[in-house]
Amino acid sequence: MTFTLARRTQRMNSSAIREILKVTERPGVLSMAGGLPAPESFPIEALRWACDQVLSTQGAAALQYATTEGLPPLREWIARRLSQGAWQVEASQVLITTGSQQGLDLVGKVMLDEGSPVLVEQPTYLGALQAFAPYEPVFKTWASDAMGPLPQALSKAEPARLAYLVPSFQNPSGHGIADARRREIALQAQQSNTPVVEDNPYGELWFDTPPPPPLAAHAPEQVIYLGSFSKVLAPGLRVGFIVTPSGQHPSALALRAKLLQAKQAADLHTPALNQRIIMQLLDSGFDLDGHLDTVRARYRDQRDAMASALAQHLPRGCTWQLPQGGMFFWVMCPDRIDTLQRLPLALDAGVAYVPGASFYAGSAPGRSNTLRLSFVTLSPAQIDEAVARLACCLH
Ligand SMILES: Cc1ncc(COP(=O)(O)O)c(C=O)c1O
Incomplete structure (x- = not known):
């Protein structure tokens, strides 16, 4: 055979x-x-307690098939947490994913064709390259200086299908992009009409001062933002999320609908039990x-x-x-x-x-x-x- x-x-x-x-x-x-x-x-003890609570009070729902978008209260919680500063996120923009790694795959699946140019930092997150590569894009180096990726690399004349970056405490370099450069990249993304994938699993892991607001705060209609509970609670939960671009532009709505369909085809939904355990924890006074x-x-x-x-x-x-x-x-x-x-x-x-x-x-x-x-x-x-x-x- x-x-x-x-x-x-x-x-x-x-x-x-x-x-x-x-x-x-x-x-x-x-x-x-x-x-x-x-x-x-x-937080093993807190998660054990939350798991027990979920199974005793909502066991049937937690073990049943669930909606592809994700648990509504969890989507609302994420939208509220991200909306504390300059960025306003609505729960309808949030799609729960099976880790942010799935977010990368779904974005690749709905946005990339053979030969699509994708701008990436050098070095960049290996898992993003792995997720995008099967969709046969052409990776292009996102030129940078000491302050990070150069805004002018987002060009109207030579448009990238998407530009991918990890602006806070990057994997692998550990570097962060300062506020001014974030704003310049966001502005240039708007002017050149380039979609940016902002992958932010490490933003909460700051040591002295929190990182500046995400690029999405400056270009909410341009940025596809990925977040995760992996580094905040535990990676084995496999719960992450995509915040799809804001606004009612038909292409933003189409992107949201296609991501949802791609997720449906991939795994129907992220484990409802895990989503409910996280929600139970966050709802019960756990001091995140x-x-x-x-x-x-x-x-x-x-x-x-x-x-x-x-x-x-x-x-x-x-x-x-x-x-x-x-x-x-x-x-x-x-x-x-x-x-x-x-x-x-x-x-x-x-x-x-x-x-x-x-x-x-x-x-x-x-x-x-x-x-x-x-x-x-x-x-x-x-x-x-x-x-x-x-x-x-x-x-
Ligand atoms: C930059 C980056 N993005 C995404 C991921 C995937 O994380 P997860 O799928 O656990 O949310 C990782 C994991 O290490 C990462 O470093």
Whole structure:
């Protein structure tokens, strides 16, 4: 028997990160590879209670098929939370997704054709490249300077089908885009009529000051915003959301309708049980902001531990910036160091990281001297040991 696979499967790759994660399960390996939120930060007791409440008081509804859009009170809660500042979101704009990863896939499915130009930062989130690639777009480098992606790259003359960015504590670079640049990008998106996908799973994980308002606040009719409970509560819940562009323009309404149909075809709806557990938690006086403060304090300590370890151990010529939030350090090594080549050496030494080349798209030459380190999974003492082991492999 031979199976003929669809052409699009040629564009599917297993994520380099997931492959590395398999190896990091070897005993003794200190892994800074996975972007796994600290398990100690999961509100397990509160979720156990909420789960129990849901099953005892609304068990039948929680276990029944549900609407594709998502649980109405949860959509309302999300709209209210996002509307605290300059951006006004209505519940009707919110589509609950199975993680924001599904949001990326749905956007790709309804917006991309073969050859559609998609602007991406370099480096960018690998999972977005994986989600978009099967729809056969052409990835284009979104040119940038020290302040982030350049607004003028959104061009009317050479329109991108969409432009994708992670403006707060990006994965993998850890960088954030300041308010002025966000406003310029939003303005240029309006003037060039370019749809922007703003992926914001890390916005709540700030250490000193919250990030500026999202781009969507400045261009609500242009931006497709993705959010998630993965880094706020727990990724295993697989609950995220898309905020579709505002306004009653026929194309905005068509986009919303098509995203809904695509989701219906993909999984009918995101697990109703999980949505109800989250809603029960949020409704029952659970102090989400207090919980986030605890997570931020933990991650800030781990970030500081990694900053000291990097300064103490890494060889001269390695550079990095201090992330102001999120989960990652992005390290630039001297040109002669190929971090993919050195990975087996590192694994033998009992340490894992993600080589940076995987985060570059299309024809852009991947910077083979870069690597991503997550600081949220190991304790400060383990971080010091892990970075010391890494340094030996880079010397
Ligand atoms: C930038 C970015 N977007 C989206 C996701 C997907 O998150 P989830 O599907 O858990 O919401 C991740 C996960 O690490 C991410 O880093």
